[in-house]
Amino acid sequence: xxxxxxxxxxxxxxxxxxxxxxxxxxxxxxxxxxxxxxxxxxxxxxxxxxxxxxxxxxxxxxxxxxxxxxxxxxxxxxxxxxxxxxxxxxxxxxxxxxxxxxxxxxxxxxxxxxxxxxxxxxxxxxxxxxxxxxxxxxxxxxxxxxxxxxxxxxxxxxxxxxxxxxxxxxxxxxxxxxxxxxxxxxxxxxxxxxxxxxxxxxxxxxxxxxxxxxxxxxxxxxxxxxxxxxxxxxxxxxxxxxxxxxxxxxxxxxxxxxxxxxxxxxxxxxxxxxxxxxxxxxxxxxxx
Amino acid sequence: xxxxxxxxxxxxxxxxxxxxxxxxxxxxxxxxxxxxxxxxxxxxxxxxxxxxxxxxxxxxxxxxxxxxxxxxxxxxxxxxxxxxxxxxxxxxxxxxxxxxxxxxxxxxxxxxxxxxxxxxxxxxxxxxxxxxxxxxxxxxxxxxxxxxxxxxxxxxxxxxxxxxxxxxxxxxxxxxxxxxxxxxxxxxxxxxxxxxxxxxxxxxxxxxxxxxxxxxxxxxxxxxxxxxxxxxxxxxxxxxxxxxxxxxxxxxxxxxxxxxxxxxxxxxxxxxxxxxxxxxxxxxxxxxxxxxxxxxxxxxxxxxxxxxxxxxxxxxxxxxxxxxxxxxxxxxxxxxx
Numbered sequence: 001x002x003x004x005x006x007x008x009x010x011x012x013x014x015x016x017x018x019x020x021x022x023x024x025x026x027x028x029x030x031x032x033x034x035x036x037x038x039x040x041x042x043x044x045x046x047x048x049x050x051x052x053x054x055x056x057x058x059x060x061x062x063x064x065x066x067x068x069x070x071x072x073x074x075x076x077x078x079x080x081x082x083x084x085x086x087x088x089x090x091x092x093x094x095x096x097x098x099x100x101x102x103x104x105x106x107x108x109x110x111x112x113x114x115x116x117x118x119x120x121x122x123x124x125x126x127x128x129x130x131x132x133x134x135x136x137x138x139x140x141x142x143x144x145x146x147x148x149x150x151x152x153x154x155x156x157x158x159x160x161x162x163x164x165x166x167x168x169x170x171x172x173x174x175x176x177x178x179x180x181x182x183x184x185x186x187x188x189x190x191x192x193x194x195x196x197x198x199x200x201x202x203x204x205x206x207x208x209x210x211x212x213x214x215x216x217x218x219x220x221x222x223x224x225x226x227x228x229x230x231x232x233x234x235x236x237x238x239x240x241x242x243x244x245x246x247x248x249x250x251x252x253x254x255x256x257x258x259x260x261x262x263x264x265x266x267x268x269x270x271x272x273x274x275x276x277x278x279x280x281x282x283x284x285x286x287x288x
Numbered sequence: 289x290x291x292x293x294x295x296x297x298x299x300x301x302x303x304x305x306x307x308x309x310x311x312x313x314x315x316x317x318x319x320x321x322x323x324x325x326x327x328x329x330x331x332x333x334x335x336x337x338x339x340x341x342x343x344x345x346x347x348x349x350x351x352x353x354x355x356x357x358x359x360x361x362x363x364x365x366x367x368x369x370x371x372x373x374x375x376x377x378x379x380x381x382x383x384x385x386x387x388x389x390x391x392x393x394x395x396x397x398x399x400x401x402x403x404x405x406x407x408x409x410x411x412x413x414x415x416x417x418x419x420x421x422x423x424x425x426x427x428x429x430x431x432x433x434x435x436x437x438x439x440x441x442x443x444x445x446x447x448x449x450x451x452x453x454x455x456x457x458x459x460x461x462x463x464x465x466x467x468x469x470x471x472x473x474x475x476x477x478x479x480x481x482x483x484x485x486x487x488x489x490x491x492x493x494x495x496x497x498x499x500x501x502x503x504x505x506x507x508x509x510x511x512x513x514x515x516x517x518x519x520x521x522x523x524x525x526x527x528x529x530x531x532x533x534x535x536x537x538x539x540x541x542x543x544x545x546x547x548x549x550x551x552x553x554x555x556x557x558x559x560x561x562x563x564x565x566x567x568x569x570x571x572x573x574x575x576x577x578x579x580x581x582x583x584x585x586x587x588x589x590x591x592x593x594x595x596x597x598x599x600x601x602x603x604x605x606x607x608x609x610x611x612x613x614x615x616x617x618x619x620x621x622x623x624x625x
Contacts, residue, residue, distance in 0.1 A: 078602075087370075225427070274422075
């Protein structure tokens with residue numbers, strides 16, 4: 001029973017982490033290696049607003065998420081757009097930005113166990129005889145809300161439809177009057193905001209530490225690869241697969257193996273089914 | 289309005305054109321035009337240990353050479369095969385731990401343990417990276433990024449290979465001159481070896497894999513095999529560096545998988561000139577001493593490299609070496625359009 005509950009929470013958490021990466025990659029084909037850094041820095045922005053400036057918790061959360069969206073847009077507009085289409089430079093540039101953010105935070109003294117965000121709702125309830133704190137239940141609710149919102153957004157709004165058009169065929173989208181550069185900026189900004197939202201929702205469950213940036217990046221990538229790069233629904237399903245696998249390993253083997261689960265998942269997927277469970281790319285394109 | 293415009297014209301120097309052909313050997317002037325840059329590099333590297341003021345800076349030279357090996361291996365993979373490796377630390381770590389184990393458990397002397405660790409380590413790295421070789425796209429970058437991070441977790445979790453303390457009591461090189469000249473000679477050997485390699489038939493195939501893999505497949509060659517060969521060669525360079533570094537520091541630990549080993553070679557390659565193979569070595573000669581001077585800043589150094597890296601990639605993607613080659617081989621002049 002506790003495996004079921006904590007597995008679900010973990011899976012939703014993974015889905016939240018991965019959605020931003022999947023969105024950016026799906027739309028502009030830029031692997032955003034700065035994803036984990038955006039996740040962590042949002043936590044620190046919110047922390048600074050909350051503790052440093054003494055703002056209201058809700059207000060500092062909203063401000064932090066808006067700020068990270070702007071950062072994402074700026075990263076795209078000033079760096080990634082210039083190297084777009086050059087695979088090597090895209091990877092190196094986004095990785096270097098992520099490293100700069102994370103190691104800059106580490107240098108700035110943001111390390112150790114002193115940085116925590118408060119949980120949204122205190123307290124816990126018992127499901128059956130398992131105590132579950134309310135924040136974890138809230139994670140499930142927010143996760144479902146985000147997925148539903150994304151689905152509605154990409155199916156019923158103009159910008160959402162334009163984004164999907166670009167993801168499917170950039171040239172055809174250009175021909176229909178969709179400005180691919182602006183859309184890519186929008187995609188990057190919303191990807192960053194999703195990363196930030198994930199950070200805000202998940203960081204209260206533990207300390208804010210720089211190392212989480214790398215973990216989150218790797219777990220997000222693992223989920224995206226297993227689900228098929230660029231496929232959002234695949235990412236959600238893969239999050240459940242990996243989420244339960246991780247909880248099972250934690251229960252039966254130990255916490256250190258969480259990372260190994262992600263790595264094994266990637267390797268197995270690459271060997272057995274390179275385009276993932278629901279890869280949008282045709283398998284022939286990927287497998288040389 | 290002045291409609292007259294000028295543009296810069298670049299023309300090859302006469303001597304460059306002459307030395308391209310077989311007749312280069314006819315005159316001393318042309319011979320020296322060809323060989324001077326190479327001799328400057330070789331002699332420069334060989335006298336470096338003598339001109340360094342202190343033991344500390346001599347040690348820095350060895351570290352520069354290890355980074356140079358890694359950077360050349362990154363350049364070979366990224367710009368000749370099209371595989372971006374974000375995890376140079378994997379090569380260093382595997383080579384380093386292998387050599388450390390062979391030295392402490394089996395009692396091999398360093399000069400025997402290093403070659404074995406190089407070959408065996410390259411084999412292990414190639415096997416680890418094999419699943420993503422048949423695929424295109426970002427998979428190689430992702431998987432190579434993950435391995436060093438996962439390795440530290442595995443070592444920590446299983447408490448193998450000395451756990452968090454690392455392996456101590458590793459033999460050093462017989463003396464520091466052997467140490468320095470060994471790494472310097474290895475850098476020169478691999479640098480010129482790889483330059484030769486990319487111009488051989490296999491080098492052509494590798495570049496074809498980067499530019500148009502379908503054409504390679506259509507010619508009946510296995511892309512996976514050629515990529516595996518390239519990964520083997522470049523991970524051999526990385527493992528050699530790792531094997532040397534444990535014998536220099538006489539210690540092998542989880543810091544072998546640290547980020548520095550992944551990011552400095554990339555930065556050096558981009559600054560020095562991507563795709564030139566000599567450029568990365570120059571980049572290391574500049575970056576690593578600077579990094580030693582900035583040692584007190586701690587992880588700020590990584591921020592500094594990353595920002596330089598982004599700046600160079602976005603604004604000056606050619607790098608020092610390409611710029612230098614252009615100035616050496618060509619004259620520029622303004623002409624009216």
